[in-house]
Amino acid sequence: MTLDELILGQAQELRRGTVVLACLALLDEPQYGYALLETLNNAGIAVDGNTLYPLLRRLDKQGLLTSEWNTDESRPRKFYRVSPDGSRVRAGLIREWQGLVASIAELTKESR
Amino acid sequence: MTASSLTERYVHEVVRWIPADQRDDIADELRATIADTVEARGATEREVLTEMGAPARLAARYADRPPALIGPDLFPVYKRLLVGLLSTVLPLVAAALMLLDIADGKSVGAAIGGAVTMVLTVGAQMIAWVTMLFALVERSLHRRGATARTRAWTPDDLPAPVQRERRGAATLTSAVWHALLLVLIIWQHVAKPYRLGDARAQVLDPALWSGWIWPILLGLAGIVALNLIQLTTRDWTVPLAAVHAAAHAIFALPVAYVLSRHMLFDPNVLTDFNGPDWKTPDAFYNVTALAVLAVSAGQAIKRFREARG
Structure with a gap:
């Protein structure tokens, strides 16, 4: 395994948990799967559909998102948005994230 | 094969791994997503499906079920x-x-x-x-x-430390016991301790000395040697345990065979010892043979445990 591959693998581990927070942050406005994927990727959150779509359903099942089929357009799509529980979880995750950023910044002050 | 049936076949492959109550919903969503992706990227259905990968893997993610029978907790x-x-x-x-x-x-x-x-x-x-x-x-x-x-x-769940001294005592006992057996067999061969009328005889069948007694003696010697090695060395390894097990096999298997075929004792001595009216029952030989095998197997297994623990 080369150094680049190692960095890539570890970076993936780092990113894994952030997808949930990113979804919760973006879904104040209802969105459907592919549109959300695009928004995330454009925002620099690299995630593939195979991860995102099952994740959305899981968050829905946990009650952090609500979902609704929209049949107004030619193609019926399932729209997701954050539930009240989801907003509270989002607030908690944001606090956690900021704490982490501060801690890591403190820890890596020297080595940069 | 039309292009749209490719999506249908893919979706069908995915949802058949998923619990029935969610199948239709996931299928509808997948169809919409695949169509959205194809449309937005200007890619072909085949390209999009290739990127999505094996249906069973995707299904495992949807099913939110670990792809393992027994997880790390159990x-x-x-x-x-x-x-x-x-x-x-x-x-x-x-x-x-x-x-x-x-x-x-x-x-x-x-x-x-x-x-x-x-x-x-x-x-x-x-x-x-x-x-x-x-x-x-x-x-x-x-x-x-x-x-x-x-x-x-909790730390209380840690296995108790192996008690070296007790282990050492057991090994010493085993060494002494097998050495005694070895000496006894040779002694009765040389000294012919049994009085048969005016003559003297060995207890064990003399015929054994042109055959089965040799692996038995070799096995005994091996067991004694390995017990002594275990007593003196700090690292009792799996290969040593394997040699020890082999020595027990070389000893115990012939003993069991000889016992079960009633070839252990000198027939004349046996008749004299039993008297005219009594014959040693088969069960005695068979049970003794089994006991020898069981004890040897137990010893061999125990030493493997010690090698690993």
Whole structure:
């Protein structure tokens, strides 16, 4: 395994948990799967559909998102948005994230 | 094959792995997503589906079910139970069955054959049932979101340290006992301690000295040597345990064979010893043979444990 591959693998581990927070942050406005994927990727959150779509359903099942089929357009799509529980979880995750950023910044002050 | 049926076939492959109540919903969403992706990227259906990968893998993500029968929470218990069953209960059952067979008047060979068959079938059953049980428990735990350990681990759960001195005493006893046996066999051969009328005779059948006694003596010598090695060395390794096991096999298998064929004792000595009215029963030979095998197997297994522990 080369150094680049190692960095890539570890970076993936780092990113894994952030997808949930990113979804919760973006879904104040209802969105459907592919549109959300695009928004995330454009925002620099690299995630593939195979991860995102099952994740959305899981968050829905946990009650952090609500979902609704929209049949107004030619193609019926399932729209997701954050539930009240989801907003509270989002607030908690944001606090956690900021704490982490501060801690890591403190820890890596020297080595940069 | 039209292009749209490619999506249909893919979606069908995905949802067939998913619980029935979610199938239609996931299928509808997948169709929409694939169509959206194709449209937005200007890619072909084939390209999009290739990128999405094997349907079974995607289904596993949707099903939110770990792609493992037994997860890390249950695996240690599973392994311990299986090893325990296979290494203690199974041999006990096999030994009991062998004794019953012999009590029924079957030969030792037939009894061993029956026991081997039984070990294979019952062993397979044990593995299968335990695995199935744990897979079911795993699945139900996962469904309830309760994959955390049922009981918190504490340092008290650490295995007790192996007691070197007790182990050393056992090894010394074994060395002395086997050395004694070795000396006894040679002594009775040389000294001919049994008085047969005016003549003197060996207790063991002299015919053994042109055959079976040699592996027995070799095995005994090996056992003594390895016990001494274990006493003096700090690292008792698995290869040494294997040699020790081989020595026990070289000793115990011929002894068991010779016993079961009633070839151990000098027939003249035996007749004189038993008197005219009594004949040593078959059960004596068979049970003794089994006991020798069991003790040797136990010793061999114990040394393997010590090598690993």
